[in-house]
Amino acid sequence: MLREALPEIVTGVVPGPKSKALLERKEKALPAALGKAVYPVCIAKGEGAMLEDLDGNRFLDWIGGVGVLNIGYSRPEVVEAVKEQADKYFHTIINVITHEGYVELAEKLNSIVPVRGEEKKTYFANSGAEADENAIKIARAYTKRSNVICFSGAFHGRTNLTMALTAKKAYSVDMGPFPSGIYRAEYPYLYRAPKGYTEEEAVTYYIDKLYRLFDEASPAKDIACMIIEPLQGEGGFIPAPISWVKAVRKICDENGILMIADEVQSGFCRTGKMFASDYWAEAGIQPDIITMAKSLGGGVPVSGICARAEIMDAALPGTIGGTYCGNPLACASALKVIEIYEKENLADRSMEIGRKVRAAYKEFALKYPVIGDIRGLGGMIGMEFVKDKETKEPFPEFVSAMVRNAVQRGLLIENAGTYGNVIRFLAPLVMTDEQLAAGLAIFEECLKVTTKQLCK
Ligand SMILES: Cc1ncc(COP(=O)(O)O)c(C=O)c1O
Structure with missing residues (x-):
């Protein structure tokens, strides 16, 4: 069942052929401000914290409709x-x-x-x-x-x-x-x-x-x-x-x-x-x-x-x-x-998810010097990226590359901030512990890959 599934990219590269065709139609039919896709993802169905695209790729959605889906996709009740x-x-x-x-x-x-x-x-x-x-x-x-x-x-x-x-x-x-x-x-x-x-x-x-x-x-x-x-x-x-x-x-x-x-x-x-x-x-x-x-x-x-x-x-x-x-x-x-x-006391679940994410993020901060700050409340957590911890010069390019790298691995994350240098955590609160662990593993892999790509 998609609700309990883990992220999986079956087309090698995202978008697959069916999503690519819809994205091309979108670009023609919609105003440019909306038509040009930042995310190459076209949904076929969603359940819980997961969505499946038109080509059968499965994504863990840590954007959740930008905060709309605390309850997750398609809750039967x-x-x-x-x-x-x-x-x-x-x-x-x-x-x-x-x-x-x-x-x-x-x-x-x-x-x-x-x-x-x-x-x-x-x-x-x-x-x-x-x-x-x-x-x-x-x-x-x-x-x-x-x-x-x-x-x-x-x-x-x-x-x-x-x-x-x-x-x-x-x-x-x-x-x-x-x-x-x-x-x-x-x-x-x-x-x-x-x-x-x-x-x-x-x-x-x-x-x-x-x-x-x-x-x-x-x-x-x-x-x-x-x-x-x-x-x-x-x-x-x-x-x-x-x-x-x-x-x-x-x-x-x-x-x-x-x-x-x-x-x-x-x-x-x-x-x-x-x-x-x-x-x-x-x-x-x-x-x-x-x-x-x-x-x-x-x-x-x-x-x-x-x-x-x-x-x-x-x-x-x-x-x-x-x-x-x-x-x-x-x-x-x-x-x-x-x-x-x-x-279901989702406020408590938000606390629990928040504790786990913060603990993992703090570990990441020890290994990746681009992480300048981690902050938030419960399951609403931001990670701010900087080029230099002393000057705190924003590093939006790192965040953009993280977003692109994560999509290709089945994780959806989004930027935030005046400088676009923050990654926000807004995952549905119904996400399973296995999905959370899988998401954090992808997140760290992206930190590693993006550091290699952008930090000399
Ligand atoms: C704090 C806050 N206020 C207002 C809005 C605007 O909401 P809407 O996009 O539904 O108009 C948003 C949307 O992201 C928001 O985050």
């Missing part, structure tokens, strides 16, 4: 739940006709999402970007203020507003003009903090910079919200230190600013807790709004925005919602997916 819903009806628009799945999913999330407040409310959108955009709308409606603080390294999506919030400008070349009122502060990237700083000194440095923004960019009284990824994803798998989060919470409270946690990539057991913000909650900090997407629906598009009722009810009728938001098939999937996270 989820497939069943979606089929059962499909037999009844595919669609209603919640602004017109109420369906129970929407209400039940909102109730479920209200009971588990660690936002501040007793009475909570949730509504749905279709993508992570839409969730973030909605969170900003809600924050503006509640505070009656217009400005927003986002952070260096942030990724919040590709709508016009979220392109403006996203730090890396490669994601928005030629796409302006962008909305005004967006101000960027520095995210606490400890590995690249000023040389010689302790963590405490670095946190003070980043908080001072945040204060500077009130003097030089926008007075605090005009700021509606700050949007923060508790563990930056695209930015390079960088966890925000709890002491920094605490200081930011204090600044928000003192100035009537709402704190939004973007858990689009970090949510749903990925970090070893249901939400990365659960780590904040343990330290007595709670965001005002949490956005989520990706592993909420387990592959059926749905995203959510959750906050206390007082904030949510500030948006006037007509200002939020949309045709497909909270689609019945997506809600049926999400309800079953969350049930499985809880029943």
